Structure formats: C-alpha cells, structure tokens
Amino acid sequence: MYPITKREKLADKIYLMDVKAPRVARYCEPGQFVIVKIDETGERIPLTICDYDRTEGTITIVFQIVGASTERMAGLKEGDAFQDFVGPLGCASDLVHKETEELKKKKILFIAGGVGTAPVYPQVKWLHEHGVDCDVIMGARNKELLILEDAMRDVATNLYVATDDGSYGFHGTGTAQLKELYDKGIRYDHCVAIGPMIMMKFVCILTKELGIPTIVSMNPIMVDGTGMCGACRLLVGDEVKFACVDGPEFDGHLVDFDQAIKRQSQYKTEEGRAMLKLQEGDTHHGGCGNCE
Amino acid sequence: MDVLKKVPVREQEPLVRAANFDEVCLGYDEAEAVEEAARCLNCKNAQCVKGCPVSIDIPAFVSQIKEEKFEEAYQTISRSSALPAVCGRVCPQESQCEGRCIRGIKGDPVSIGKLERFAADWARSRGITPEAPEQKNGHKVAVIGSGPAGLTCAGDLAKMGYDVTIFEALHEAGGVLIYGIPEFRLPKQEVVAAEVENVKALGVKIETNVVIGQSVTIDELMEKEGFEAVFIGSGAGLPRFMGIPGEQALGVFSANEYLTRNNLMKAFLEGYDTPIKAGKKVIVVGGGNVAMDAARTAKRLGAEVHIVYRRSEAELPARVEEVHHAKEEGILFDLLQNPTEILVDEDGRVRGARVIRMELGEPDESGRRSPVEVPGSEYEIEADTVIMSLGTSPNPLISSTTSGLDTNRRKCIVASEEDGATSKAGVFAGGDAVTGAATVILAMGAGKAAAKGIDNYLKNTRTGS
Ligand SMILES: Cc1cc2nc3c(=O)[nH]c(=O)nc-3n(C[C@H](O)[C@H](O)[C@H](O)COP(=O)(O)OP(=O)(O)OC[C@H]3O[C@@H](n4cnc5c(N)ncnc54)[C@H](O)[C@@H]3O)c2cc1C
Ligand code: FES
Numbered sequence: 190m191y192p193i194t195k196r197e198k199l200a201d202k203i204y205l206m207d208v209k210a211p212r213v214a215r216y217c218e219p220g221q222f223v224i225v226k227i228d229e230t231g232e233r234i235p236l237t238i239c240d241y242d243r244t245e246g247t248i249t250i251v252f253q254i255v256g257a258s259t260e261r262m263a264g265l266k267e268g269d270a271f272q273d274f275v276g277p278l279g280c281a282s283d284l285v286h287k288e289t290e291e292l293k294k295k296k297i298l299f300i301a302g303g304v305g306t307a308p309v310y311p312q313v314k315w316l317h318e319h320g321v322d323c324d325v326i327m328g329a330r331n332k333e334l335l336i337l338e339d340a341m342r343d344v345a346t347n348l349y350v351a352t353d354d355g356s357y358g359f360h361g362t363g364t365a366q367l368k369e370l371y372d373k374g375i376r377y378d379h380c381v382a383i384g385p386m387i388m389m390k391f392v393c394i395l396t397k398e399l400g401i402p403t404i405v406s407m408n409p410i411m412v413d414g415t416g417m418c419g420a421c422r423l424l425v426g427d428e429v430k431f432a433c434v435d436g437p438e439f440d441g442h443l444v445d446f447d448q449a450i451k452r453q454s455q456y457k458t459e460e461g462r463a464m465l466k467l468q469e470g471d472t473h474h475g476g477c478g479n480c481e
Numbered sequence: 482m483d484v485l486k487k488v489p490v491r492e493q494e495p496l497v498r499a500a501n502f503d504e505v506c507l508g509y510d511e512a513e514a515v516e517e518a519a520r521c522l523n524c525k526n527a528q529c530v531k532g533c534p535v536s537i538d539i540p541a542f543v544s545q546i547k548e549e550k551f552e553e554a555y556q557t558i559s560r561s562s563a564l565p566a567v568c569g570r571v572c573p574q575e576s577q578c579e580g581r582c583i584r585g586i587k588g589d590p591v592s593i594g595k596l597e598r599f600a601a602d603w604a605r606s607r608g609i610t611p612e613a614p615e616q617k618n619g620h621k622v623a624v625i626g627s628g629p630a631g632l633t634c635a636g637d638l639a640k641m642g643y644d645v646t647i648f649e650a651l652h653e654a655g656g657v658l659i660y661g662i663p664e665f666r667l668p669k670q671e672v673v674a675a676e677v678e679n680v681k682a683l684g685v686k687i688e689t690n691v692v693i694g695q696s697v698t699i700d701e702l703m704e705k706e707g708f709e710a711v712f713i714g715s716g717a718g719l720p721r722f723m724g725i726p727g728e729q730a731l732g733v734f735s736a737n738e739y740l741t742r743n744n745l746m747k748a749f750l751e752g753y754d755t756p757i758k759a760g761k762k763v764i765v766v767g768g769g770n771v772a773m774d775a776a777r778t779a780k781r782l783g784a785e786v787h788i789v790y791r792r793s794e795a796e797l798p799a800r801v802e803e804v805h806h807a808k809e810e811g812i813l814f815d816l817l818q819n820p821t822e823i824l825v826d827e828d829g830r831v832r833g834a835r836v837i838r839m840e841l842g843e844p845d846e847s848g849r850r851s852p853v854e855v856p857g858s859e860y861e862i863e864a865d866t867v868i869m870s871l872g873t874s875p876n877p878l879i880s881s882t883t884s885g886l887d888t889n890r891r892k893c894i895v896a897s898e899e900d901g902a903t904s905k906a907g908v909f910a911g912g913d914a915v916t917g918a919a920t921v922i923l924a925m926g927a928g929k930a931a932a933k934g935i936d937n938y939l940k941n942t943r944t945g946s
Contacts, residue, residue: 213696230753233746261754274690412742415695419738451731452829
C-alpha cells in the first residue's frame with residue numbers, strides 16, 4: 190500500500206497529493222510519470238510526477254476530476270492509501286540530459302495549460318536549481334482554475350499568466366500570450382508545452398510558424414505503462430510510438446495531434462456513463478446526451 | 482469400456498459457455514480420473530517423460546492416481562513443476578507428453594494433461610501445499626517477472642534455500658497467466674493466485690509494481706541491494722502491428738490490450754472501473770492461442786467474431802483444443818485471408834477491413850508453407866473492431882538498461898539453453914524473454930534450468946574466489 194501523506198485542493202476539481210512510494214522517489218526525474226490504482230476494482234491511471242522528495246520517499250501528484258476514476262480518487266483522504274503506485278515510467282525530460290552550460294545559452298520557454306502546470310513545475314524548478322533561466326506562460330480558463338502560481342513565481346525567471354476569460358493576467362490563451370510576447374520582440378529558442386492536447390496542438394502550430402523547436406508531453410489512454418498493450422500509441426512523424434516507453438515527451442512539430450485527440454476519446458461514452466452512475470446511482474437512464 | 486478411447490471430460494455446453502466467463506472444461510472427478518489412469522501401460526522406457534520440458538515422472542503419478550493415492554500423485558508432480566494446475570490446463574500436450582504416448586499409436590493417448598489437472602485441483606481443494614523447503618542459506622537472488630519462468634525459477638531456488646525476491650512490473654503476479662489467458666480457460670483466483678501462493682509458501686517474496694529498468698536497474702540491484710544473482714523472466718510482452726493503413730483508427734486494439742482490459746483489469750465484471758469496447762462485429766487477425774483467446778473473449782462480450790488467418794487450418798499455431806472450442810462456440814474462421822487495410826469512417830472509427838485471399842506456396846524458415854497473395858482477390862468486410870494478434874517480441878526496457886547484456890537481432894536476450902547464463906556474470910535468463918513468445922511449459926523448463934545454473938554459479942563463486 191502507498192499512503193497519502195498530504196492532500197490539498199488546489200482549485201475547483203483539482204487536487205494535489207503526496208504519496209509515500211520510496212522506490213519511485215529514489216530514481217525518478219522530471220518528465221516521468223506514475224500509474225496509480227486506487228483499489229481492487231480501480232483503473233490504472235497515469236499521472237505525471239509533479240515533485241518528489243527523495244529523503245521522505247514521497248511523490249507529488251496533481252490531478253483534475255475528469256471521469257469516474259478521478260472522481261473516486263478525489264474522495265481519498267490523508268492517511269488513506271493507494272493499493273498500487275508504480276513508477277517512475279517513461280523517459281526523463283530531455284532537458285535533464287543536456288549539459289547545464291549548453292542550457293544556459295538558450296532562451297527557454299515553458300507553456301503550461303490548466304492542470305499541465307503541475308508537471309511543468311518540477312522541470313522549471315530543476316532548471317532553477319541548476320542555475321538555468323527560463324520563462325513560463327501559465328494558462329487557465331479563469332482565475333479560479335489557476336494552480337501553483339506562487340510556487341512557479343519562485344522558480345521562473347519571468348512568469349506570464351493568461352486566462353481565457355481575462356479574469357486575471359493576460360486575456361486569452363497561452364498561445365495568444367506567446368504571440369503577444371513575440372510581437373513585442375521577445376525571442377525564444379526552445380519551448381516545452383504541457384497541457385490538454387488541444388492546447389499543445391495550437392502551441393505547436395504557432396511555434397512551428399515562429400521556428401521554435403517545441404517539446405510536448407503526451408497523455409494518451411494507457412493501460413500498463415510498460416509497452417505491453419499499445420493503447421498509448423501515437424503517430425510521430427511517420428512512425429508509431431508508444432507514449433509510455435518512447436515518451437511521454439515528443440517533438441511537438443511531428444506529433445499527429447488530430448489523431449491523438451480522437452484516440453483519447455475512445456472510451457468517452459463508457460467513462461461518461463460510469464461517471465453518471467457514480468453521481469446519480471441507478472436512477473440515470475439515459476437521455477442526458479452523454480449516453481449513446 | 483473401450484480402452485482405446487479416453488474417458489471423456491465434462492465441459493460446459495458450447496452455447497451456454499459462449500455467454501459466460503466460467504471455466505469451459507470441468508475436469509475429471511475421482512472415478513473418472515482413476516478409470517483414465519488405468520489406461521496407462523506404465524511403459525518401462527516412458528516416452529511421455531521425454532516429451533515433458535520439466536520431466537515430470539508421468540508414469541509414477543499416473544499409477545498413483547490409479548491406486549487412488551491422490552496426494553502422493555500431487556507431490557510427485559510438484560517435485561518437477563511449480564504450476565501443475567496451470568500446466569494441466571494450458572500445455573500443448575498433443576505435441577508433448579500425449580504426443581509420444583504409446584496408447585496414441587492405436588487409439589487415444591492417455592489424457593495426461595487432464596490427470597495432472599485433476600491431481601493439482603484435488604490437492605488444492607484440500608489445502609495441500611508442496612513440501613516445505615530445507616533451511617535458508619542466506620544468499621539473495623532477484624527474479625524479474627512473475628510469469629511461469631520467474632515463478633518456477635524462484636520456487637526451485639527457494640527449495641534450495643535461497644532468499645528470493647520476485648520483482649513484477651504489474652500490480653498482480655502471474656505474467657501472461659494473469660493478464661493474457663482468460664478466466665474461462667484458466668481461473669485467476671482459484672487456480673493462478675493459488676499457485677502463486679504456493680510459491681510464496683516456499684518463502685519467495687514478491688514485490689509488485691516494480692519495473693526493472695525504470696524503478697531500479699539490474700546493476701543497481703546487484704551493486705546496491707545485495708543480490709548476488711539475477712534471473713530475467715520478463716517475457717515477450719511487446720505487441721506487433723501489421724503496419725497497414727488505418728491501424729491507428731479507433732477500434733483497433735492489440736490482443737494484449739483487449740485481453741489485459743478484460744483479464745487483469747476485469748472489465749467484464751460489473752463493478753470494475755476499466756472500460757472495454759467489446760465491439761459488435763469483431764475481426765481477430767492471427768491464428769495462435771492469443772488469437773483464439775481474444776476471439777472467444779469478444780464472443781463472450783456479445784460480438785460476432787471472425788478469425789482472419791493467412792494460412793490454412795493445418796497451420797493454425799493454437800492448441801488443437803482451443804481451435805475446437807472456438808468453433809463449437811461459433812467463432813467463424815476466415816482462413817487463407819489477410820487484411821491489407823483497415824477501413825475508417827469520417828470520425829476515425831473502424832468500419833471494416835480490406836482483405837486479400839492467400840494461397841500456400843513453398844515452406845518458409847518456420848517449416849510452414851508460406852502464404853502468397855492471390856492477385857485481384859481483394860474484397861471488403863464490415864467490422865467495428867479489429868484485434869491484432871500477430872505475436873509479440875521482448876520489451877527492450879531491461880536489455881537497454883543493463884550493462885553488458887547481449888541480445889540478438891530479434892531483441893531476445895542471449896542465454897544458454899543449458900543453464901540460462903547470459904553474457905553478464907551472475908545474470909541468467911529464460912522463458913519468452915529469451916525464446917520470443919513460446920509456451921508456459923517451455924518457460925518453466927527454462928526457469929528450472931536457470932535455477933540449477935544459478936545454484937552452480939553461486940556455489941562456484943563462493944568456493945572459487
Ligand atoms: C493470450 C495468451 C494465451 C496463451 N496461451 C497459451 C497456452 O494455452 N499454452 C501455453 O503453453 N502457452 C500459452 N501462451 C504463451 C505463454 O503464456 C508464454 O509463453 C509464457 O507465459 C511465458 O512465460 P514467461 O515467464 O517467460 O513470461 P510472462 O508470462 O510474459 O511473464 C513475464 C512477466 O514479467 C513482467 N515483466 C516484464 N518486464 C518487466 C520488468 N522490466 N520489470 C519487472 N517485471 C517485468 C511482466 O509484467 C510479466 O508479468 C499464451 C500467451 C498469451 C499472451
Ligand atoms: S500503456 Fe500499454 S503500451 Fe503504453
């Protein structure tokens with residue numbers, strides 16, 4: 190069992206948890222992920238590692254309620270435990286493997302969308318600790334949904350906050366914020382974008398135009414996370430890649446986002462049904478538009 | 482009673498079982514087992530034993546059953562096999578022990594597999610476990626993977642007194658026995674979990690949720706965690722796809738994904754969270770055990786199922802019993818055909834497949850006649866789900882993170898057949914990780930050989946240096 194040592198609600202439907210998993214904490218690096226399973230009947234849910242404490246042996250995860258399983262996860266309290274917690278999975282962020290001196294010569298930008306802010310944080314923190322400067326654009330639908338703003342401000346060189354509805358910071362998406370910075374003459378030569386697939390897609394369309402190499406972190410449907418099932422396969426360039434072992438980070442200009450977005454919706458109705466059943470019990474008999 | 486005929490085994494009716502996940506074969510009862518055992522000629526120079534990769538003393542346990550000494554029969558098998566209830570159910574007996582049985586020359590061979598299963602089930606239902614190990618010797622060995630190879634190697638080493646820890650990537654032990662082979666062929670709780678418990682009862686520790694090469698490497702296990710030797714039994718889990726257009730469409734799955742969702746994650750049971758898209762009309766591409774399992778699973782989930790296989794019936798690599806059961810359950814076999822494209826609708830979902838007819842040409846390197854396309858014979862079939870069951874290859878996670886471990890061009894770990902030794906000192910390997918996808922019993926045979934190899938190696942390093 191893997192006990193939850195801390196639980197915090199960061200925003201509406203967004204939660205942070207520290208989980209004791211010494212084997213994972215010992216060797217994990219920014220960019221990697223874990224798979225958690227609540228109990229016997231639970232799904233295997235992949236989540237990016239948001240922070241780690243090697244001495245305490247804990248891993249920080251942040252998740253948003255998007256379906257029945259994450260809803261159930263949000264119900265766990267401090268002191269409860271996950272039955273399974275496996276990792277670190279996937280490859281570490283490629284920044285981690287670059288020479289610090291080389292990184293210092295680059296103008297690096299992170300664009301974080303929604304709950305994607307959480308996995309961006311450890312990378313920015315890692316660069317900060319290694320004396321490398323980087324800017325961060327943080328986007329959310331509205332002010333209430335912004336997370337980890339203060340923590341990010343401590344480690345980012347410049348932090349730009351954007352909200353879709355303009356309730357805080359720049360009025361518009363993270364992509365629009367980048368365009369504005371570019372128009373003001375600010376230049377970057379490396380970009381990392383993490384967030385919903387649709388957001389990463391639009392960031393990549395822009396950065397391709399602007400000629401900024403861009404890394405994205407893909408979060409397709411997964412089952413095992415070890416390369417065994419192929420559920421997580423993506424087209425990158427003309428090659429089929431398994432996000433769980435070849436990724437999760439890929440060259441964003443080569444990823445086929447339209448197909449990835451479709452594949453992500455594969456179980457939508459099944460999940461929607463499970464969610465409604467959880468909320469409404471057996472009283473739900475269709476007609477809501479979520480059921481086929 | 483005709484001694485040339487085997488005692489028939491009771492099974493669930495095909496039409497009943499095609500709608501449930503309960504075990505198909507019900508096995509022998511005591512009287513039936515004794516009657517079948519009496520057919521054994523008790524050959525002096527028993528050929529059946531030579532056909533068994535773990536050399537079970539078959540004439541001995543069969544005559545013990547005949548004499549109604551069921552517990553002794555179980556202990557006889559246990560001395561050679563850690564997983565008798567599993568092997569009795571999934572071994573390809575027709576090409577091993579039973580294939581060599583003298584009775585089989587004129588009539589049916591003795592049903593050795595069903596008798597093995599009987600002895601194991603009899604013992605389990607009475608809580609009888611294998612004989613306990615000798616004293617511990619304090620030497621630590623790590624085993625990677627809890628499939629048949631790993632469990633066998635760990636069990637044998639524990640019996641020799643070693644302090645063994647199995648590291649398993651998934652959340653449950655058993656390898657393919659848990660995630661691949663379906664419930665209706667191999668009950669998970671009743672049979673697999675019970676056999677895993679028996680291995681634990683020998684003192685073996687099992688740490689689940691540890692992916693070697695990710696959570697920790699073999700080098701670290703040996704240098705930092707005090708393991709003096711390592712056995713790699715990580716299987717061949719990497720699924721292959723055909724590389725044809727449309728394969729990324731929604732509704733195309735690897736057999737591994739389809740089976741894992743259903744078996745390991747229990748998608749077929751009410752109350753489990755993992756979803757499965759069962760499909761209404763399903764095409765399964767391939768002809769092995771995995772294809773049969775995927776097809777029969779889809780059938781039970783309510784689909785009409787076609788197996789599309791590029792050779793003819795004679796070349797189907799699946800166990801004879803599985804093909805027979807699949808047909809009885811109403812699975813349709815589209816033989817000598819091969820998909821060339823998955824057809825996709827405007828939403829990106831599967832709507833069918835373009836299929837070409839094949840004919841058999843010259844034998845290829847596997848000795849089977851190789852299929853060749855019949856020009857101009859392409860046609861379309863409708864389907865909403867395609868399950869690719871084209872075989873698997875070993876996962877490179879371990880080989881790519883272990884220094885000095887050689888692999889061949891098929892990504893298989895190079896290891897000696899005799900004792901499992903690899904190119905790296907102290908590291909042994911066996912099972913599908915070495916051979917590529919094969920069988921449960923061959924993996925067990927390799928695990929057994931490696932246990933002896935590790936014992937010799939550790940004895941030599943202790944006295945040698
Ligand atoms: C659907 C299906 C049906 C089959 N039917 C039959 C049959 O009827 N009869 C028969 O004889 N054979 C059958 N086979 C083949 C048989 O199951 C395999 O040959 C056998 O299980 C191989 O055993 P193994 O121990 O080498 O590997 P596996 O059973 O594959 O076990 C390997 C284990 O290692 C774990 N692992 C992998 N990588 C790592 C890592 N890096 N760290 C930690 N753990 C790791 C895996 O999670 C897995 O649990 C079937 C296979 C499938 C898929
Ligand atoms: S999640 Fe199964 S292969 Fe990636």
